[in-house]
Amino acid sequence: MRLRCAVLDDYQGVALSMADWGAVADEVDVRVVREYIGDRDRLVETIEDCEILVVMRERTPFPAELFARLPRLRLLITSGMRNASIDLEAAARHGVTVCGTASNSEPPVELTWALLLGLARGVVRENTALRTGGPWQSTVGADLYGRRLGLLGLGKIGARVAAVGQAFGMDVVAWSRNLTDERAEEAGARRAASLEDLLESSDFVSVHLVLGERTRGLIGEAELKRMRPTAYLVNTSRAAIVDQDALATALREGWIAGAGTDVFDQEPLPADHPYRSLPNLLATPHLGYVTRRNYEGYFRQAVADIAAFLAGEPVRRLG
Structure with a gap:
């Protein structure tokens, strides 16, 4: 059974071109969501079928209430190794592995x-x-x-x-x-x-x-x-x-x-x-980390995190 992955808040529409997603293509269907979804109910409708989510920094918060409404979710990847908008304790309670990527300063x-x-x-x-x-x-x-x-x-x-x-x-x-x-x-x-x-x-x-x-x-x-x-x-x-x-x-x-x-x-x-x-x-609209080198690093390492998760290997866990 193939897993489903959504990449959230891909404002520029570049997530799929910044990395080679072919490494997980045999096991994972990947789609991108370009627009920001502020309405919680609509967000759940958009991603509730996904086992894997890739989020960009703190654009979409993940509080405890959201984890409770996403029972299929198993892996949440954020760009960077710090994300204050993710409730890590709630993720652990719901069996969700949260990991990140490197980020350039x-x-x-x-x-x-x-x-x-x-x-x-x-x-x-x-x-x-x-x-x-x-x-x-x-x-x-x-x-x-x-x-x-x-x-x-x-x-x-x-x-x-x-x-x-x-x-x-x-x-x-x-x-x-x-x-x-x-x-x-x-x-x-x-x-x-x-x-x-x-x-x-x-x-x-x-x-x-x-x-x-x-x-x-x-x-x-x-x-x-x-x-x-x-x-x-x-x-x-x-x-x-x-x-x-x-x-x-x-x-x-x-x-x-x-x-x-x-x-x-x-x-x-x-x-x-x-x-x-x-x-x-x-x-400026939160562009501090938005450069080609950072994006290439984020999405390449997101693919690597997914591949490691599928193989049962250690991933870059947050917390």
Whole structure:
């Protein structure tokens, strides 16, 4: 009996071309679902016949209630080795093996700088004016050289962002609760005395922390008001680290000059969300990890995980 596999949220329609699915073709029928399905009942109707599911990061959450409605499910594969939207305990109770793939840290670093540079030089506004016959030059760019870059988090991604900041001649400082002077120095940065000190003294602040109980809502109204009115905030980490309503207010009322974000509390972003109309917000639809090299790695390793599962061999389990 052939098994059924659905690849969810293949927005670009590339899942089947990014890997050789022939390795499992004799035993598994694979189909893709391109559109996001937010309605739980419709989602169940779409995938309830599947023994195997491949999901892209945290686009479709898998809480306990969903596992209970998918009795055929036996293998759930997520891109990356961390997915906070999957209830691993519920998966285990329902006999579902959850595994993942490797993920490269360079793509979110690159997008961080795309947002930061886009904000600093008014790229979108100037490009729109050029294409629509608007004014020829209407902005004055913010310098990077000699300015302070404040990094919240100095892990694998934050350290790479720091290296680029150094290449631009920026003064790089960093903060996290467990950061030491030695670790900061290794990454070419200085440890800020406190979160408040970093926010008050930085011209650009970029978020690279893991979401957890200690970081959820870390940047709220009080923290945004500590930033300079000429400063910019960039978040390519997790939306919940920054209070979304407070950020919208900060942008509307000019507490900060602008912000760049790739992550949102609700994805896809609703059509009437205020973020869609804020002129000083540069936003991208969660593209940090969306590159060819990452996608090829995700789907090739997803195929390998399926093959290993079918052969009864160990897979890259989460949790």
